[in-house]
Amino acid sequence: DIQMTQSPSSLSASVGDRVTITCRASQSISNYLNWYQEKPGKAPKLLIYAASSLQRGVPSRFSGSGSGTDFTLTISSLQPEDLATYYCQQSYSSPYTFGQGTKLEIK
């Protein structure tokens, strides 16, 4: 199975900050990498698919990059509503494993 490792596991940032979350795959997954946002008590929400494609309706401050084994989710200017846990997921081969999550807190 492909292992997905996110870093950091948690981070605290201020409104307006640029935030970067990293995801590393244990083997090459081309660009089959997705990012989700999960808020407490809510179902996960797809933010980015195919490593860098912004899902419809997602604010443009979110962006994704990378290919192969190393990927990044960037929030260009952090907003209070971005308080959430973020997960990467590979969809290159089954099982479609998730990273362990990054909990984002607002200072």
Added chain:
Amino acid sequence: EAQLVESGGGLVQPGGSLRVSCAASGFTFRSYWMSWVRQAPGKGLEWVANIKQDGSEKYYVDSVKGRFTISRDNAKKSLYLQMNSLRAEDTAVYYCARDLLPDTPNYGMDVWGQGTTVTVSS
């Protein structure tokens, strides 16, 4: 609007069985791969299984192989997860989710249900 509604969760004893269901509406169910994803209390997301549009291909995470069976009824626009030989570690919220693009997997899941809670305990 595309919508998924899960049902069937509950309390079950270790070794027992349970079937959870997911009712789809607002989209052409038969055109999409569908998945189950679970989240244990205080833990992260775990992909459990998925199924092709016509049910001809099914994939599972190793921890549920041989115990769980994913299935679908396109006429009823419903997805199912039959869970047998349940263990305490299967305790989780179970979400059904739709793949982003019709006729192809591999691009994430864009429609999720609200989840149904399965608790395995004596």
